[in-house]
Amino acid sequence: MRLELTGKSFAGRPVLGPLHLTVERGQRMAVLGPSGIGKSTLLRILAGLDRDFGGRLESREKVAVVFQEPVLLPWQRAVANITLPTGCTEAEARRLMAEVGLAGQEDKFPRQLSLGQQRRLSLARAFAARPDILLMDEPFASLDRETAGRMMDLTARLLDRSGAGLVLITHDAAEASGLGAELFRLAGSPAALVRDERAG
Numbered sequence: 001m002r003l004e005l006t007g008k009s010f011a012g013r014p015v016l017g018p019l020h021l022t023v024e025r026g027q028r029m030a031v032l033g034p035s036g037i038g039k040s041t042l043l044r045i046l047a048g049l050d051r052d053f054g055g056r057l058e059s060r061e062k063v064a065v066v067f068q069e070p071v072l073l074p075w076q077r078a079v080a081n082i083t084l085p086t087g088c089t090e091a092e093a094r095r096l097m098a099e100v101g102l103a104g105q106e107d108k109f110p111r112q113l114s115l116g117q118q119r120r121l122s123l124a125r126a127f128a129a130r131p132d133i134l135l136m137d138e139p140f141a142s143l144d145r146e147t148a149g150r151m152m153d154l155t156a157r158l159l160d161r162s163g164a165g166l167v168l169i170t171h172d173a174a175e176a177s178g179l180g181a182e183l184f185r186l187a188g189s190p191a192a193l194v195r196d197e198r199a200g
């Protein structure tokens with residue numbers, strides 16, 4: 001996908017741009033930057049959730065989004081939280097649930113799962129959609145270190161296997177490097193995207 005952003009404003013206040021971003025299958029990039037700089041806004045634009053911007057988004061790829069808070073259907077069991085939005089088979093949903101360590105939890109409702117389990121469920125759902133590009137908005141924030149580490153390993157494994165590309169929004173450069181992502185940083189006002197020097 002390719003974004004040529006000339007500018008993004010909220011109520012006349014410029015937040016982003018101009019900036020260019022391209023990401024393809026197999027390519028991993030992370031976008032860092034201070035709170036309020038526009039990281040989530042950029043991700044929403046890439047996801048096609050915000051079309052009110054100047055410029056052009058060209059995207060032929062299939063995209064899946066993982067938000068910081070798992071957005072699940074509270075009245076549906078875990079397995080249906082994967083099959084209903086993605087159209088994948090129940091067997092595939094169960095296979096993915098096992099892969100993210102949720103075997104045996106298929107018939108539980110989201111409220112019966114811990115936050116870490118809910119996040120793994122939303123990760124399984126994202127991969128069930130067979131995306132070309134996975135967009136993640138601080139998916140490991142507010143998890144304890146061990147759970148965050150396991151989620152990262154899991155994400156890396158699923159990315160390796162599927163060949164999907166990644167745009168990861170994060171505050172944490174170590175997390176981004178751990179996933180093998182090229183580091184970019186939003187900086188300035190309105191924010192531009194610059195390659196992080198640590199990326200080498």
Ligand SMILES: Nc1ncnc2c1ncn2[C@@H]1O[C@H](COP(=O)(O)OP(=O)(O)OP(=O)(O)O)[C@@H](O)[C@H]1O
Pocket residue numbers: 010011015033034035036037038039040041042
């Ligand atoms: N729907 C909206 N209406 C008006 N202003 C908004 C809206 N969404 C975001 N903003 C503003 O745009 C700027 C960028 O917000 P954004 O959420 O993209 O930042 P962020 O870098 O993701 O921050 P954080 O790291 O804290 O999540 C902020 O100043 C925010 O207040």
